[in-house]
Amino acid sequence: MNREPSARGGLGSVRAVYLVARREFVTRVRGKVFVIGTALTVGLLAVYAILQITVFDKLNTTTTYHLAFTAQAERLIAPLEASGPSLGFRVQATQVSNQAAAEPEVRGGAYDALVTGDPTSPLVVVKTQIDSTLRAALDGVVRQEALDAQLRAAGLNPAAVEAQVRGASIHLDTLQPFNAKNLQQPIIGMIIAFCLYLFISLYGTIIAQGVVAEKASRVVELLLAAVRSGQLLFGKVLGIGLVGVLQLAIIGGAGLALTVPTHILSLPGAALGTVLLGLLWFALGFVLYSLMLASTASLVSRVEEVGPASLPVTMVMVLAWLLAYVVFIPDITAASGGPTPAPGIENLSTIASLIPVFSPVLMPIRLAYGDAPLWQSALAVLLTLSSIAGVTWAGARVYANSVLRFGARIKLSQALRRVA
Amino acid sequence: MVDRLLEVDRLAKRYGAVAALDELSFEVGPGEIFGFVGPNGAGKTTTMRIILGVLAADSGGVRWAGEPITFADRRRIGYMPEERGLYPSMGVTEQLVFLGELHGMTRDGARAAAAAWLERLGVAGRGAEQLQRLSHGNQQRVQLVAALLHSPEALVLDEPFAGLDPVAVDAMSEVLRDRASSGMTVLFSSHQLELVEQLCDRVGIIRAGRMVACGTVDDLRHSGPERLWVDVPSAPDGWGAELPGAGLVRAEGSRRLFELSPGIDDQGLLRAALKTGPVREFRKDVPSLAELFRQAMNEEAVA
Numbered sequence: 097m098n099r100e101p102s103a104r105g106g107l108g109s110v111r112a113v114y115l116v117a118r119r120e121f122v123t124r125v126r127g128k129v130f131v132i133g134t135a136l137t138v139g140l141l142a143v144y145a146i147l148q149i150t151v152f153d154k155l156n157t158t159t160t161y162h163l164a165f166t167a168q169a170e171r172l173i174a175p176l177e178a179s180g181p182s183l184g185f186r187v188q189a190t191q192v193s194n195q196a197a198a199e200p201e202v203r204g205g206a207y208d209a210l211v212t213g214d215p216t217s218p219l220v221v222v223k224t225q226i227d228s229t230l231r232a233a234l235d236g237v238v239r240q241e242a243l244d245a246q247l248r249a250a251g252l253n254p255a256a257v258e259a260q261v262r263g264a265s266i267h268l269d270t271l272q273p274f275n276a277k278n279l280q281q282p283i284i285g286m287i288i289a290f291c292l293y294l295f296i297s298l299y300g301t302i303i304a305q306g307v308v309a310e311k312a313s314r315v316v317e318l319l320l321a322a323v324r325s326g327q328l329l330f331g332k333v334l335g336i337g338l339v340g341v342l343q344l345a346i347i348g349g350a351g352l353a354l355t356v357p358t359h360i361l362s363l364p365g366a367a368l369g370t371v372l373l374g375l376l377w378f379a380l381g382f383v384l385y386s387l388m389l390a391s392t393a394s395l396v397s398r399v400e401e402v403g404p405a406s407l408p409v410t411m412v413m414v415l416a417w418l419l420a421y422v423v424f425i426p427d428i429t430a431a432s433g434g435p436t437p438a439p440g441i442e443n444l445s446t447i448a449s450l451i452p453v454f455s456p457v458l459m460p461i462r463l464a465y466g467d468a469p470l471w472q473s474a475l476a477v478l479l480t481l482s483s484i485a486g487v488t489w490a491g492a493r494v495y496a497n498s499v500l501r502f503g504a505r506i507k508l509s510q511a512l513r514r515v516a
Numbered sequence: 517m518v519d520r521l522l523e524v525d526r527l528a529k530r531y532g533a534v535a536a537l538d539e540l541s542f543e544v545g546p547g548e549i550f551g552f553v554g555p556n557g558a559g560k561t562t563t564m565r566i567i568l569g570v571l572a573a574d575s576g577g578v579r580w581a582g583e584p585i586t587f588a589d590r591r592r593i594g595y596m597p598e599e600r601g602l603y604p605s606m607g608v609t610e611q612l613v614f615l616g617e618l619h620g621m622t623r624d625g626a627r628a629a630a631a632a633w634l635e636r637l638g639v640a641g642r643g644a645e646q647l648q649r650l651s652h653g654n655q656q657r658v659q660l661v662a663a664l665l666h667s668p669e670a671l672v673l674d675e676p677f678a679g680l681d682p683v684a685v686d687a688m689s690e691v692l693r694d695r696a697s698s699g700m701t702v703l704f705s706s707h708q709l710e711l712v713e714q715l716c717d718r719v720g721i722i723r724a725g726r727m728v729a730c731g732t733v734d735d736l737r738h739s740g741p742e743r744l745w746v747d748v749p750s751a752p753d754g755w756g757a758e759l760p761g762a763g764l765v766r767a768e769g770s771r772r773l774f775e776l777s778p779g780i781d782d783q784g785l786l787r788a789a790l791k792t793g794p795v796r797e798f799r800k801d802v803p804s805l806a807e808l809f810r811q812a813m814n815e816e817a818v819a
Contacts (some may be wrong), residue, residue, distance in 0.1 A: 112618065115614065115617050115618055116618075119614050123603075123606060310603075313601045313602070313603065313604055314597065314599035314600060314601025315601040315602050315603055316601070317565075317570055317597040317599060317601065318595065318597060318601065318602070318615065318662065319618070320568075320569075320570045321568040321569065321570055321590065321593070321595045321597075322590075322591060322615070322618040322619050323618055324587070500565075500570060500571070
């Protein structure tokens with residue numbers, strides 16, 4: 097008898113994990129939860145983008161004034177157009193031969209106003225009333241015109257005087273400078289950390305439920321006769337994790353496609369590195385937590401019991417997120433001009449971010465903030481990787497010991513001790 | 517050719533204070549159908565789980581073709597667990613293909629085999645449906661396909677007939693006979709002793725984790741002391757209680773059941789019976805498997 101793994105008898109670990117992962121991926125991507133959930137989110141994004149373009153943008157669009165100028169008043173057009181952007185209007189100027197010719201068109205509504213006469217004291221003809229913004233703009237321009245005339249009369253060059261005036265300014269000494277970059281980066285970090293937290297909660301729960309569903313349907317015994325429990329566990333985490341990545345990519349891609357061209361959101365180039373490092377921590381955090389969630393879920397036999405069984409893991413996750421708040425909110429408020437954080441808090445953030453269960457949430461923020469030295473970052477990755485190895489071993493053991501024991505919830509210590 | 521494909525060697529397994537298996541040994545040859553009988557909790561399921569590597573034994577071992585069984589060997593076994601279960605909301609063919617691939621088949625090979633087996637077991641045309649939409653009986657057939665799909669060299673079936681209607685029982689028996697005749701080794705457990713008697717080449721009776729009887733059905737039936745039914749209508753009431761070499765087991769009307777002492781010829785009993793008058797019946801009593809089973813259970817209970 098052939099003792100070597102034959103083409104039929106031998107199934108490599110990679111292939112076993114791949115097959116399990118593929119089943120999870122394919123069945124879930126086709127599932128109602130995924131399709132409807134993704135479509136709904138993308139739909140909401142689209143509705144938001146459309147609203148942004150059609151409704152919100154209308155609320156602060158610049159108005160265009162249609163103005164008629166006689167030849168004498170034409171000199172006012174250029175300065176008026178120049179003051180438009182700051183006051184939120186544009187000027188559509190038309191030259192007319194005289195007041196009498198243009199008045200009927202003012203009456204008919206073709207022009208918002210007719211400007212005629214001496215630029216230092218022009219006559220403005222309107223139908224019923226003048227727009228207050230337009231009036232203020234015209235007043236300003238006319239006053240400048242009057243000033244320029246006075247300056248010329250005094251033998252001065254108005255342009256030179258204006259340059260002098262423009263050049264004069266105060267000298268500012270900011271004691272606690274506001275740094276937009278310092279504010280933006282930790283906020284991106286916080287967003288990444290929060291996304292990670294949400295992602296793990298959502299997909300970790302799906303994995304935990306999947307484990308119990310296989311246990312409840314008893315199919316797990318058939319599977320374990322063909323693949324090792326570690327392969328089954330890892331394939332599950334990988335497959336469902338990829339479903340999550342796909343969903344994130346679809347939603348994120350749709351979000352960017354909808355928001356960037358419409359200028360709702362601009363993605364700062366500097367944030368890209370932060371996002372990429374965030375993705376690394378995404379992967380590490382997801383694998384670490386979902387292995388823990390899956391093995392604790394294997395202790396129970398019914399889907400309703402998943403929540404209580406995985407509570408300790410969920411609590412750690414919540415704690416990580418709370419730590420992020422405690423450690424980084426003071427920093428962010430300080431960056432935007434708030435009170436300086438207490439002195440001990442930096443040590444706390446350093447230590448907490450090196451603890452594997454907290455690293456995936458805290459490290460992305462520290463990286464974004466730019467206060468994590470390379471060695472700390474590398475150490476955290478190393479520590480997390482080794483704890484993944486540890487959790488894989490312990491998790492596979494708990495899983496193997498529990499997954500065929502139906503009925504009452506199994507104690508964790510018992511599941512770790514007993515050899516199946 | 518190896519005469520023992522699957523060997524179970526002095527398996528022991530404890531669950532806390534309870535010994536589920538106590539030095540259990542037996543072997544099954546290629547192409548043999550081995551029936552595994554015993555009351556609930558005797559250790560049949562535990563044995564099968566250990567064979568499949570789903571459970572680990574405390575001591576003892578399982579050998580495949582003479583050597584300790586490996587993970588790769590176990591993939592050559594088709595398994596039907598006592599706790600039936602497949603993915604309820606997954607398509608029938610889809611999950612069969614998945615299970616086939618897990619056993620090392622190619623996708624196309626698994627698909628073809630699934631189609632062929634579904635057809636043969638009368639569930640053709642249901643392949644695209646979710647498993648949970650099928651009746652209980654049809655789900656059982658799909659479960660059997662899951663065990664047979666990858667052309668295993670051995671089948672280990674835990675209570676394959678439980679919950680089947682007579683038609684399905686016939687279909688299942690037919691498949692088992694057919695597979696065994698083409699060289700597949702079959703080990704199955706059942707409480708339906710008549711079925712075991714009909715199907716099996718050899719039978720093992722297990723009780724409290726120990727093998728109490730093991731052999732061909734004929735061997736087992738003839739292994740006990742010789743018993744004879746004698747119908748003597750004219751015999752007086754107390755007749756038969758004190759015959760040399762023949763103990764009276766029980767009397768039913770004019771019929772009496774005797775158990776002969778070892779080495780005693782039955783002709784002496786016949787002569788003694790004829791002295792009472794006419795003898796209407798004189799035949800050997802060969803116990804059915806069910807009787808042997810009950811007997812084995814009682815002996816153990818007394819011991």
